[in-house]
Amino acid sequence: MFTGIRTIMIFAEDPEKTARWWGNVLDTAVHTDVNKDNGDVYAWLDIAGGIEFGFHPLDEKRNKRGASPVPYWQVTDVEAARQRLLDAGCTHHRGPHDVGDGTGRKIAQLTDPFGNVIGIDGF
Template sequence: MEHAGVELGFHPDDDERNPRGGSPVFCWQVADIDKARAWLLDAGCAHHRGPLTVSPGVRIAQVRGPFGVIVGVDGP
């Protein structure tokens, strides 16, 4: 059964990648993180972080969009 809703996550401060007062990170859950990340990079985004395994069966990746906004994808 699929669920609709919003998931909220919090990051610890990271002076290099997530400084206090920096860009919020908007994340989308995707079926194939590698394919979604490649599509975003081909569309003009720049690598920011990952892909990283953050818990068993869950990976994340983040890219920086052309206007500086960090966009994340998460999934298997």
């Protein structure tokens, strides 16, 4: 029945601008769809593993900024990925922290320039 994660959706004040920033950081194309009834833009990136990383217009009544789970990117080098995100305009939120499983795995959280908290997970 449940076969995996298909989409990670972030609620953003400006979905297209947010998606273009992430598209630049991840070096991948941005796709958009405009709602013909109200002009709202849904923007997304197709990333590894067939996952859609989407950005939907926020709605302070139903889908507030930060009211969603924190997506964690799997990375090969937490420190290098963290520095790349900081250099691109993210700010420190939490970590890096050792997961404590004895493998050296670490996690960290950063806030992108649009107020979304994003995690990174790796070694």
